[in-house]
Amino acid sequence: MAEIILKAANISKIYGKHKVLDNVSIKIKRGMIYGLIGENGAGKSTFMRAVMGLIAIDGGDIELFGETSTKGLQHARRKMGQSIEMPALYPDLSARENLQVQAANGGVGEREIADLLRLMNLEHTGKKKTKHFSLGMRQRLAIASTLITNPEFLILDEPTNGLDPSGIVEMRDMIQRLVTERGITVLLSSHLLDELSQIATHYGILHEGKIINELSKEDLARVARQYIEVETTEVEKAVVVLDEMGIQDYEVINGIEIHIYERLDEAAAINRALVFENVRVSRIGTTRQKLEDYFLQLTGGTKNV
Numbered sequence: 001m002a003e004i005i006l007k008a009a010n011i012s013k014i015y016g017k018h019k020v021l022d023n024v025s026i027k028i029k030r031g032m033i034y035g036l037i038g039e040n041g042a043g044k045s046t047f048m049r050a051v052m053g054l055i056a057i058d059g060g061d062i063e064l065f066g067e068t069s070t071k072g073l074q075h076a077r078r079k080m081g082q083s084i085e086m087p088a089l090y091p092d093l094s095a096r097e098n099l100q101v102q103a104a105n106g107g108v109g110e111r112e113i114a115d116l117l118r119l120m121n122l123e124h125t126g127k128k129k130t131k132h133f134s135l136g137m138r139q140r141l142a143i144a145s146t147l148i149t150n151p152e153f154l155i156l157d158e159p160t161n162g163l164d165p166s167g168i169v170e171m172r173d174m175i176q177r178l179v180t181e182r183g184i185t186v187l188l189s190s191h192l193l194d195e196l197s198q199i200a201t202h203y204g205i206l207h208e209g210k211i212i213n214e215l216s217k218e219d220l221a222r223v224a225r226q227y228i229e230v231e232t233t234e235v236e237k238a239v240v241v242l243d244e245m246g247i248q249d250y251e252v253i254n255g256i257e258i259h260i261y262e263r264l265d266e267a268a269a270i271n272r273a274l275v276f277e278n279v280r281v282s283r284i285g286t287t288r289q290k291l292e293d294y295f296l297q298l299t300g301g302t303k304n305v
């Protein structure tokens with residue numbers, strides 16, 4: 001069984017009268033990319049700070065790499081990197097020079113720097129000063145500098161925040177590479193479920209300081225699955241027609257709806273076949289539950305997330 005990297009049990013944090021974290025419990029195993037999803041103010045950064053030991057918690061237990069004692073946790077945190085407090089970049093230096101400055105403290109050589117630049121897709125930035133970098137490039141460079149110490153577990157706070165669609169794709173690729181090439185375990189956050197939907201292996205939905213749902217990548221794929229929706233009062237007759245058409249991947253919902261997960265471009269043909277067999281169809285169409293709608297459904301809100 002994979003080693004547990006982080007076990008957070010019933011973490012609470014109170015600021016004044018505000019319970020910012022309310023009994024938050026999650027487990028992260030080696031190799032996972034764990035996405036913490038929650039609207040602004042849900043407590044994501046506070047949780048990450050607590051895990052890193054940047055703030056004291058008011059309740060609960062943190063275990064990192066099997067360590068729970070103060071000294072043990074200190075030792076474990078040396079195997080971690082974080083972008084909660086982004087390191088300052090020198091605006092007049094290039095990407096390589098910035099990493100060289102950081103590396104001087106970490107005892108890292110030129111080969112490792114070159115590899116980090118490649119890993120972060122910054123190897124072609126040459127002498128370009130970082131003050132002329134895009135936000136995405138700056139964010140990737142900041143993450144590169146957290147990798148100087150060769151962490152096994154990386155915490156990234158909203159790594160896709162503010163990026164344009166291509167920047168988001170690049171950031172996702174880069175995070176994926178960290179996992180496949182370096183075996184790094186990752187905890188990252190976003191206020192948009194969609195942005196992490198193709199990258200995280202596990203998701204925790206944080207809402208008003210509480211984890212209200214946890215789901216795997218497969219669970220999410222099921223939620224976001226596209227299907228043909230057929231609404232009819234004659235479900236039994238309809239199912240016979242579907243079976244005759246050789247359609248197998250469908251389910252009946254609430255006795256009046258059928259969700260068909262295959263032959264998605266054949267809604268018209270399916271409709272014709274149903275009508276031909278005198279099945280009364282009140283609605284048919286292809287739908288895909290948007291992830292953000294799902295998120296709102298979970299959080300019970302209409303707020304912008």
Ligand SMILES: Nc1ncnc2c1ncn2[C@@H]1O[C@H](COP(=O)(O)OP(=O)(O)OP(=O)(O)O)[C@@H](O)[C@H]1O
Pocket residue numbers: 015020038039040041042043044045046047191
């Ligand atoms: N040092 C602090 N003192 C008082 N309140 C704080 C402090 N840090 C955070 N909070 C409050 O705790 C709540 C959660 O903040 P947190 O930064 O963890 O949220 P978040 O989910 O990371 O959202 P965001 O993406 O906006 O940072 C917010 O209401 C915030 O105002």
